[in-house]
Amino acid sequence: MPRSPLVPARLAFLPFSARAAVAEGLVTRSMLRSRAWLRLLPDIYVHRDGYRADDHRMWCDAVALTLPPGGAVGGLSAAYLWGVDLLARNAPVTALVPGATRPRPRxxxxxxxxxxxxxxxxxxxxxxxxxxxRTAFDLGRTLPRTEAVVAVDALLNRRVVKPAALTDYLAARPGWPGVLLLREVLGLAEPLSESPMETRLRLLLVDAGLPVPIAQHDVYDARGRFVGRVDLAYPRLRIALEYEGDHHRERAHFRQDVARLNDLRAAGWVVLRFTADDVLRHPARLVAQVTQAVRERSAAGSDTRSPGRQMR
Known part of the structure; x- marks a missing residue:
């Protein structure tokens, strides 16, 4: 039985330039025509053991090999590398290319x-x-408004970007396209937002004319005992707004949520819980429910002096 050809370590898992690999004697053109290798882009190959169709990092590695001098991976692809994954499945790699000539689409x-x-x-x-x-600057001025806030929130939450630094960076580039949008985005940004859906929920409320909710608010009971942290809150009215992701369906997490919910209610809080379906498909119904809770609590004269002290 014939042995499988030995794969050079440098070519075992990462994309590579065929031209460079052949010039170094690591492979031959005839070897690259075998099923052991896959062509990702013109001149760019990867060994079958390193191929993952939906691995955005692999595609970033491949595209980086084709960049002209001064080019870079940018946009949502750069955000992905910095730890913020907002990419759709099969999303293309964003390549920033200096100069005036756009490369052929691929x-x-x-x-x-x-x-x-x-x-x-x-x-x-x-x-x-x-x-x-630069990644936050680009995403905040080029994406649609909601997605721009989502991206900037996520980068701020990861602490790879500081709000003051982004504000100063923007101020130094007043003539760049999209800066008016980015100014609005910065006014809406919330570094404490812990997920894209929390950001979308918050924007729904703000755009509906409701008060800006406090993100990641710590709730204490009348004895000063910590009850829990809620995603969004109107502390004066003791209204908590929670986004329920899929992880809340896990048995252990579900039990913790039930206990926390009971403690919040015992402390006098109303808790409204929303899913992705509520935020994305039924925003008007969601806004109506929050508006009703705000009106009822406001009419009842609820404030934080009854039960418990409210702290961040």
């Missing part, structure tokens, strides 16, 4: 012409990538 690659000074590019795992600050 599957799994979205090329964007960009002014890209050297200080806006760094290295991540060997890849040229836009800095977290």
């Amino acid at each position: 599957p799994r690659v979205r090329c964007t012409l960009a002014r890209l000074p050297a200080e806006d590019v760094t290295r991540f795992g060997g890849l040229p990538v836009s800095t977290p600050l």
